[in-house]
Amino acid sequence: MASTPTVFRDALVVTQDAERRVVRADVRVENGRFVHVGERAPSEGAEVVDARTFAIVPGFVNAHTHVAMAPLRGLADDRDLGGFLERLFAVDAKRTEADVEAGALAGVAEMLLSGTTSFLDLYYFEDGVARAVDALGARGFLGWAVLDPELTTQKGAPLDNAKAFIQRWSGNARVQPLVAPQGVYVCNEATWLGAKAIAETNHTLVHYHLSETRREVHEHEKKTGLRPPLWLDKIGFLGPGQVAAHGVWMMRREIETLARRSVGVAHCPSSNMKLATGGVAPVREMRECGIAVGLGTDSVASNNSLSMLREMHIAGLLQKHQTWDTSVLPAQVLLDMATIEGARLLGRAADLGSVEVGKRADFSLVRLDHPTLLPARPAAIVSHLAYSASEEAFDSVFVAGEPVVRGRELVRGSWPEIRSAAEAAADALWRAVP
């Protein structure tokens, strides 16, 4: 069911290719991929769109979130991590697959409307999330959370649930299922290695929380004699195809270990700052060591936005502030982290994350005439994306060449209906907290 080819004529293309070229060019999309990026694309058999007033920007990759938590935004603000988790766990125990799906639809809608086309998720009842992704046309990399059987509220053994989830969704065009150990504080050696085995057998990614707080690191070291990354290496867990979220409290040797094992990291600055975890992820060092570092919003319970535009801005501010160096994480690197580096984390740098011939056509049409992109000069466009562009400028968003947002409206879902279901879920869930 190939859709009509489309030629976007004379757009300002933020390619994110190897040379990071920003060029006035035509872009032709066919069978879900870019087939021409350059001067005068052939228009045979194609719908032609005058794109002079738009930038074409690769779809953002949100490298760490819990999208179904949308109805919980504002539920647990301004509390320390203990108080925060207490409220969230009270709600967690009440959640159903139906309200997870309702929440995921709202969260996926919010992401698509801000130019995010791919995201890496960690939660339970992920079938609900998968249906939301499938319905709205996003690209979901969905990790079923696993933890030790005696600690979970899931029905059945978490590892078995993860395996079954992966088998149910493997082969889906938009949903890439995976397994997601929650963290060293709730996963023993068997759980970690069980997750790894599932990933190897099913050729999936592994996603997990790592070294987010001092306390997590301290308690694990007290228990095992090793800080989390070194312990995970010792038990034989670490390896390629893994994405660790946070990676805040790490010593040099831990960073080198992750680099040697080809583990990627999802940096989540807003969440870390809002939860006052104290540390700052050593992004510069990680990048220098060759680690792929993407950007994640984490959930709306701890951010409280799902906008990668805000996340780029904040990531840049935090690293410059922390290092007393304005040149750290310049705008181009921030955009890299939100696009091509995110794709690299997901093992998909060959077909996602940039506007290049042969790649999947996941991209946004961004209004160059929006106030937050003034002046719309080619030399400034990357800066505007990283530091100032508002979500409203993202006029249309495409995944695999198909529109999922057009003129600020969802194409494959009705926002009033999604909203009303998510508000109903919120009504029920907020009642669960003291």
Next chain:
Amino acid sequence: MASTPTVFRDALVVTQDAERRVVRADVRVENGRFVHVGERAPSEGAEVVDARTFAIVPGFVNAHTHVAMAPLRGLADDRDLGGFLERLFAVDAKRTEADVEAGALAGVAEMLLSGTTSFLDLYYFEDGVARAVDALGARGFLGWAVLDPELTTQKGAPLDNAKAFIQRWSGNARVQPLVAPQGVYVCNEATWLGAKAIAETNHTLVHYHLSETRREVHEHEKKTGLRPPLWLDKIGFLGPGQVAAHGVWMMRREIETLARRSVGVAHCPSSNMKLATGGVAPVREMRECGIAVGLGTDSVASNNSLSMLREMHIAGLLQKHQTWDTSVLPAQVLLDMATIEGARLLGRAADLGSVEVGKRADFSLVRLDHPTLLPARPAAIVSHLAYSASEEAFDSVFVAGEPVVRGRELVRGSWPEIRSAAEAAADALWRAVP
């Protein structure tokens, strides 16, 4: 020329009154002021608006910016303060009153479209800014920058220019002119005291940069033996009606001095972080000492956004991160800083900054059905404003009861025309940099 009274029926009103009540209520606006906030407002002679799907939120006060710099966004990113200023000064020397006006129109439009109704500005050619404010219907507190005559590129003596500017615009309903010493690095004792005399004679505010960088503090101490606030106190400058921007590098005694002299502070976290000034403004301490602390975006050259929504989010994140305390600057305080505390800074707490009977009707209608305000529960609305709401949710904005934005469009100006003039200004100005 009184406009028709309007009744907004059944809105979710974020009053920002003394009890910080969030209530479902009717709001009646008449002769530019709120005349009823509560149950069932009388609708005689009034246009009645069904406001059930909206929050009514006080207009934001941007307590420090250089609005006319809009065409310079992205011109000097990721450079240290020296390199940043070098580029900006190269442009400054080329600016004309006409391009300042073109830039100010774009910047004021961007602010109105994100719910900011009042702002405190520091620049030269402020007549251009004043005309932009007057044209678009914002409320501008406009400071003419003064510095020592031998250091300025202004024609004529800066103090005389400031005095003449104040006299030209005094009595204007929307423009409140004032005098703005640039900072201790370019103002000697005579300039500071001359500015104070102008302010006293003309009953205006004084706005200035203070203790933004370590270097500024260090060099002033080397020169005078005193750190800037203590030196300003010693020369007899400090007093009420003054707003100091930044206030980053300050010891306890300096904070106490500002508090004793009733000086307000405009906190500009994004700009400080992006320029890597290293320090963090001691917001908690300042507030504990009784200083009115507002929020400022600074200019788009160093932020690069003019959105007070982003600024609240970032202010909260930075203080929580810095103090390792999630409870510092909770959502309510962030919203206070962006509204009623800003009004207090401007000496206008009695008639701006909240939705209360008798106050000027400066407010926004915020869409409760926007994805970034989900769930739209009264208990979460303050959190959403501080941490997640996107500019797009600000459907309509009113100043003195008159619409200045309606359905995301400027009412009193044409964005395509404003944009085209500002882009032309950018074309000329960007040519000035090496």
